[in-house]
Amino acid sequence: MTEEANVVFVGKKPAMSYVLACVTQFNSGKKEVVLKARGRSISHAVDIAEIVRNKFLQDVEVKKVNIGTDEITGENNEKLNVSTIEIVLGKK
Amino acid sequence: MTEEANVVFVGKKPAMSYVLACVTQFNSGKKEVVLKARGRSISHAVDIAEIVRNKFLQDVEVKKVNIGTDEITGENNEKLNVSTIEIVLGKK
Numbered sequence: 001m002t003e004e005a006n007v008v009f010v011g012k013k014p015a016m017s018y019v020l021a022c023v024t025q026f027n028s029g030k031k032e033v034v035l036k037a038r039g040r041s042i043s044h045a046v047d048i049a050e051i052v053r054n055k056f057l058q059d060v061e062v063k064k065v066n067i068g069t070d071e072i073t074g075e076n077n078e079k080l081n082v083s084t085i086e087i088v089l090g091k092k
Numbered sequence: 093m094t095e096e097a098n099v100v101f102v103g104k105k106p107a108m109s110y111v112l113a114c115v116t117q118f119n120s121g122k123k124e125v126v127l128k129a130r131g132r133s134i135s136h137a138v139d140i141a142e143i144v145r146n147k148f149l150q151d152v153e154v155k156k157v158n159i160g161t162d163e164i165t166g167e168n169n170e171k172l173n174v175s176t177i178e179i180v181l182g183k184k
Contacts, residue, residue: 043131043135046134050160083139
């Protein structure tokens, strides 16, 4: 058990996979869990944060939300910008 | 010109429509503009905030991001939860 924040990367799996990952982290003693997502998965990450906090762990709240931009290299070496989100969930 | 924060509701139009709405608000003297979106439009709202701040108005930053849940009533009177986001953009 460390004090490090734990990161859950949100992709295309069903919400419950990530909800379970978050709940497991908190139950193993973590004080904070960070949900990270890019592009279209951003909406999915927000849903997951809301499900964790409203349905599973009432003593968890959203501590901070950061948004940003990552530059990725596409198929033809062109540069693409993709938006990112980090949602920090923590014990109240 | 008031000090009230102005709200831009993000839906399914192209990003540039909303970017232009934000830029117009700031240029008319507003100190803050709030982007609001629900469900799948959340990712779109993050893209728009990033475009405004990186490409158009370098003196604007993300002041705060709030996430939440709205309860809506579906077709058969069932209750559905939909996630929401509010991104507060403000002058540095």
